[in-house]
Amino acid sequence: MEVFANLAAGFSVLTWFTLALAVIGCFLGTIIGALPGLGPSNGVAILIPVTFSMGLDATSALVLMTSVYYGAMYGGRISSILLNIPGDEPALMTTLDGYPMAKQGRAGDALVLSGVASFVGAFLATLGLMFLAPLLSRVAYSFGPSEYFALYLLAFCTLGGIASNNQAKAALASCIGLGIAMIGLDNTSGMPRLTFGHMHLMDGVDFLVAIVGLFAVAEVFFFIESHGKGSSIGVKLEKVRIPVAEIVKCRWTMLRASVIGFVAGVLPGAGASLGSFLAYTVEKNVQGEEAGFGKGASQGVAAPEAGNNAAAGGALVPMLTLGVPGSGTTAVLLALLMTLNITPGPTLFTDRPDVVWALMASLLIANFVLLAMNVPLVRIFVKVLQVPPWVLLPGVTMVSFVGIYSLSGSYFDLLLMVGFGALGFVLRKLDVPTVPIILGILLGNHMEDSLRRAMVLSDGDWTYLFSSPIAVGLWIAAIAGFIAPMYLRRLVKRPQMVTD
Amino acid sequence: MIASDRIFGLVVIVVALGYILSATQIQASFMADPIGAKPFPIGIGIVAALCGLVMIFRPDPEPDWPEAATLLSLGFAVAVLVGYAYALKPLGFLIPTAVAASILSYQIHPRAVTALLSGPGLSAGLFVLFRYGLGLGLVPFPKGWMG
Numbered sequence: 001m002e003v004f005a006n007l008a009a010g011f012s013v014l015t016w017f018t019l020a021l022a023v024i025g026c027f028l029g030t031i032i033g034a035l036p037g038l039g040p041s042n043g044v045a046i047l048i049p050v051t052f053s054m055g056l057d058a059t060s061a062l063v064l065m066t067s068v069y070y071g072a073m074y075g076g077r078i079s080s081i082l083l084n085i086p087g088d089e090p091a092l093m094t095t096l097d098g099y100p101m102a103k104q105g106r107a108g109d110a111l112v113l114s115g116v117a118s119f120v121g122a123f124l125a126t127l128g129l130m131f132l133a134p135l136l137s138r139v140a141y142s143f144g145p146s147e148y149f150a151l152y153l154l155a156f157c158t159l160g161g162i163a164s165n166n167q168a169k170a171a172l173a174s175c176i177g178l179g180i181a182m183i184g185l186d187n188t189s190g191m192p193r194l195t196f197g198h199m200h201l202m203d204g205v206d207f208l209v210a211i212v213g214l215f216a217v218a219e220v221f222f223f224i225e226s227h228g229k230g231s232s233i234g235v236k237l238e239k240v241r242i243p244v245a246e247i248v249k250c251r252w253t254m255l256r257a258s259v260i261g262f263v264a265g266v267l268p269g270a271g272a273s274l275g276s277f278l279a280y281t282v283e284k285n286v287q288g289e290e291a292g293f294g295k296g297a298s299q300g301v302a303a304p305e306a307g308n309n310a311a312a313g314g315a316l317v318p319m320l321t322l323g324v325p326g327s328g329t330t331a332v333l334l335a336l337l338m339t340l341n342i343t344p345g346p347t348l349f350t351d352r353p354d355v356v357w358a359l360m361a362s363l364l365i366a367n368f369v370l371l372a373m374n375v376p377l378v379r380i381f382v383k384v385l386q387v388p389p390w391v392l393l394p395g396v397t398m399v400s401f402v403g404i405y406s407l408s409g410s411y412f413d414l415l416l417m418v419g420f421g422a423l424g425f426v427l428r429k430l431d432v433p434t435v436p437i438i439l440g441i442l443l444g445n446h447m448e449d450s451l452r453r454a455m456v457l458s459d460g461d462w463t464y465l466f467s468s469p470i471a472v473g474l475w476i477a478a479i480a481g482f483i484a485p486m487y488l489r490r491l492v493k494r495p496q497m498v499t500d
Numbered sequence: 501m502i503a504s505d506r507i508f509g510l511v512v513i514v515v516a517l518g519y520i521l522s523a524t525q526i527q528a529s530f531m532a533d534p535i536g537a538k539p540f541p542i543g544i545g546i547v548a549a550l551c552g553l554v555m556i557f558r559p560d561p562e563p564d565w566p567e568a569a570t571l572l573s574l575g576f577a578v579a580v581l582v583g584y585a586y587a588l589k590p591l592g593f594l595i596p597t598a599v600a601a602s603i604l605s606y607q608i609h610p611r612a613v614t615a616l617l618s619g620p621g622l623s624a625g626l627f628v629l630f631r632y633g634l635g636l637g638l639v640p641f642p643k644g645w646m647g
Contacts (some may be wrong), residue, residue, distance in 0.1 A: 053636050168554035172512060179519060181539045189537055193526050194519070217581070224577050224607045225566050231590040316553035330566075390609035391618045397581070398626055403587055406636045414585035422578055429563045430508055448540040452533050460534035 003130050006236070008366075010357025013059060014365075016345060021056075021064040022362050025370045029071020030192035034381050035392065036079050039088030040072035040164040040329040041435075042219060046396060047209040048336050049403030058340045059355055059396045063362040065336050066316075069329055070122060070363065073272065073312040077114045077305055078381050082107060082237065090308035093280040097293060097300030104296050108240040113298055114305040115374035116247050121306035122252040125262045125313025126363045129320075133349070133356075137321040140346035146465045152447040155324040156436060156480035158267065164433045167486060173433050177440015178447070180205050187445055188452055200412045207335050207441045209404055209413050212422025214434045215332075216400045222424040223393045236380050242375070243298075250302035253283055261307035265314020265327070270325055272311040279307025287499035313363070320344050321355065323446070328435040334442055504562055509555030512548060520545035530582055580604065592641040593630075598623035 032043030044065055051061050053202035076091030081098035094114060101110040114436040143151070160170030165248040167315045183194045184204025195201040260282055261275035284293045315327040336345050342352060349356055374381075404413050424434050451465075458464030464474050523541035566574065580603050587596035602619025606612065630636045 050630075050634060050636075054634050093588065139560055153580075166560055168551045168558070169560075172548055173542050175516075175551065178544045179548065182523075182544070186537045188533055189528075191527050191537060193537060194522055195542065196522070220604065221574055221577065224604070225570055227608060227610070313630065350571035388609065390605045390611075390614060391622065393608055394604040394618065395622050395626070397604060398601055398622060401581075401588065402593075402626065402630055402636070402638070406630075406638070411585045411589060414588070415582060418578060418581045418585060421581070425574070429565065430504060431563065437503060437524075451540060452535055455534040473642055 003134070006134075006353065006357045007130065007361060008273070009353070010359070010361035012021055013354050013358040014063075014361055017024070018060050018063045018358070019364065019365065021060055022067045022366050023369055025064045025067025026373055029068035029073075030078075030370065030373055030381050031071075031076035031384050032068065033072035033075025033088055033091075034078040035075075035387070036083065036085045036287040038219070038392070038396065039076070040069055041211075041332050042215045042396075043072050043328055043331045044336070045208075046400050046403055047216045048332070048339070049208055049212065050399065051336075052339065053403070053406040058342055058352075059342060061336065062342075062359050065333060066359060066363060067366045069307075069333060070366050071370060071373075073116065073122065073309050074118045074374050075381060076308070077118065078111065078378070079385055081110045081114065081301075082382065082385065086154070090276045090311070091304075092273070093276040093308075096280065096304075097295070100294070100296035101301060106296070107237045109243040109246060109298075110301050111378050112236070112240060112242055112375050113246050113250065114149070114301050115303040115371065115378065117250065117257070117302040118309045118327060118374065119371040121258045121309035121311075122259055122313055123364075123367050124255075124308040125131070125260040125265065126360065126367060127311050128262050128310075129316055129363070130360050133317050133321050136317060137346040138348045140319050143276070144469070145334050145450040145457065146467060147474065148375050148450040148472045149447060149454060149465060150478065151322060151324055152443050152450065154474050154478040154481060155318075155439065157478040159439060160433070160436050160482065162233055164431060166431060167482060169189065169430070169432045170436060171482075173436035174440050175428070177437035177442075178444040179445020180210065181441045182448070187449055189357075193293040200410070200413040205228045205416065205441065206413060207438065208339065208407065208410065209417045210420050210436055210441050211332055211335060212400045212404055213417040214424035214437060216396055217417060217421025217426030218428065218434070220393050220397050221421060222428075223389055237379065240376075240378060246298045250299055253287075253299045253302045257283060257306035258310040261310030262314040264307070265311030266317045272308040274328075275311025275314070276304035276308035276461045279310075280304040294426065301493050320348060320359075321346060322334035324443070325439065327495045331435060331438050331442060335438075338442065355421060371417070390411070415482070440462070502567070502595030505555045509552040512555065516545045516549035519548070530564060537602030548553075549552065551604070577604060577607055590642060592637045592643075593627055594623050594640050 029043065032038050032237055033040060047065065047068060051064060056064065074089060076088040077094045077098065079087045080091040080094040081102050084095050084099040086092040086095055098110045106129060156174040160167065183201055185191070185202060186193050192202055193268040257279035260279045264278050265272065266276035278299065280303050283299055287293065287299055290299045291299055292415065311444060315325065315330045319325045319330040319334055323334070325334045334344060341356060342348065400417065401414060404417055427434055454464055466475065520542050523538055523545060526537050528536060580600055584596050585599040598620040601622045602615045606615035606617045627638060627640060631638050
């Protein structure tokens with residue numbers, strides 16, 4: 001099998017140093033995931049500039065950041081279960097049964113069960129990634145500019161469709177991002193565009209500045225608004241043991257949820273939140289009334305955790321093979337790749353197999369490290385929840401500043417970051433999603449390039465955009481992905497969090 | 501009366517029109533391609549303006565804006581961060597960071613003691629972490645102080 005040979009090559013690239021980075025990444029990631037208000041996208045975003053300043057090579061940086069990414073997905077459940085506050089958005093569904101379970105004095109069981117479910121989901125998804133990604137990259141190899149243009153459109157439509165309750169606002173967010181991407185020198189002609197004569201804008205707006213501002217700095221403003229409320233004391237963790245019977249009982253639940261989560265993750269734009277939501281909903285229907293979903297059912301803890309971790313792995317498939325991220329955090333990881341001068345896409349698998357397969361190998365290792373950290377060592381992370389927000393949030397801000405400052409050394413970028421923070425606060429208040437903005441800044445120039453190259457190939461004939469069956473299929477999927485949520489939203493109401 | 505979305509929609513339209521206008525000013529280059537450097541930004545502006553129109557005619561329910569006092573303290577936080585951005589280079593890392601972190605900490609949890617402890621603590625802790633843990637070249641104090 002080709003996959004295994006590649007994987008073996010991937011393992012051989014790893015050194016003790018990269019393994020140590022994977023362990024550090026898993027540890028940091030779990031903390032980031034566990035802390036409410038510091039989700040995976042925030043965490044990865046503030047760590048990217050810091051990683052760069054350390055001067056790591058591509059493989060090491062990628063191993064570190066994907067370990068953080070997987071770790072954050074594991075960690076999100078801890079505060080869901082103990083505090084009834086999801087550590088990150090995908091962990092929302094875990095509060096539904098995790099917190100009731102903890103209130104019944106089974107917090108330890110819930111943490112271990114969800115840890116094992118996270119492992120099953122993430123492990124299966126990593127296997128799925130290894131087999132599916134090379135196949136998909138072979139298909140994508142035949143993509144021309146018109147297919148790529150349609151693919152980018154699909155990413156914006158589906159991501160926007162899911163990210164907001166209002167399609168106009170989601171579309172606007174994409175436009176803001178794309179509009180910002182246009183600033184700077186035009187790739188094709190080399191002429192400055194929309195710089196308003198400002199020297200600092202000739203290079204365009206650095207997407208890291210935008211990401212850290214929109215995610216991390218905006219979060220600080222939200223905490224100032226709420227005065228750090230919502231970080232109340234939760235349920236105590238009495239004892240941690242391995243609930244073997246519960247794990248065995250949930251084996252099919254975990255498998256089903258992993259498959260559902262993986263598929264949801266692969267779809268561009270859908271991401272981990274949808275994965276955990278679908279996994280929970282399907283499992284609730286499969287188990288029926290007597291399972292007691294919402295009152296501390298063990299399947300209700302296993303399903304969303306397996307689902308969201310599987311989706312996290314699945315979301316790497318389109319990001320690596322097509323260069324189109326499947327979720328907010330993978331958008332941030334895409335930013336990482338681009339800064340490392342690695343162009344994700346079908347050519348990645350032929351041009352940089354060392355990077356791809358070392359990444360896969362490290363994901364497998366990260367999974368086992370995370371299982372160890374999140375089952376026997378889970379108490380350490382429970383302690384982390386006690387860090388008060390009045391230390392944590394100023395700390396996050398300062399790390400963001402140092403990260404961006406050490407990258408560019410210019411106060412202009414810092415001011416821009418604060419500006420993005422304020423913008424992010426206002427936009428989120430108005431229910432305008434910020435993830436499409438990031439995607440727009442990341443993909444804007446690629447999207448325009450593919451459009452212009454398509455026009456060069458066809459000598460300005462617009463029908464060329466719809467000339468291949470794949471392109472037409474992508475256009476139809478894009479339109480459906482944009483329109484469908486308007487109708488589905490009425491049918492499927494997201495369940496509210498338990499409030500008592 | 502739903503105001504926020506309508507006002508925002510209007511702002512979006514004005515900004516989008518300004519964006520389109522400046523996109524029409526983009527200079528053509530000798531390296532011509534069939535559509536050039538203008539249409540894509542102009543298209544983005546048009547779609548954004550349409551989104552603004554939708555917001556004016558079909559606004560969402562009013563979001564819960566913070567009250568005046570909170571808005572003021574948010575404005576102050578922005579001012580502090582802007583000041584911090586300007587101060588970082590001339591004044592070194594330690595002092596501006598301690599001041600900015602203290603103020604932010606006080607704004608999240610209004611207790612003078614915790615704020616005064618956490619600011620300098622964070623500043624010193626992060627400095628050690630960045631300078632010696634990660635090897636970043638941070639300057640601790642204003643240049644004149646180090647002789």
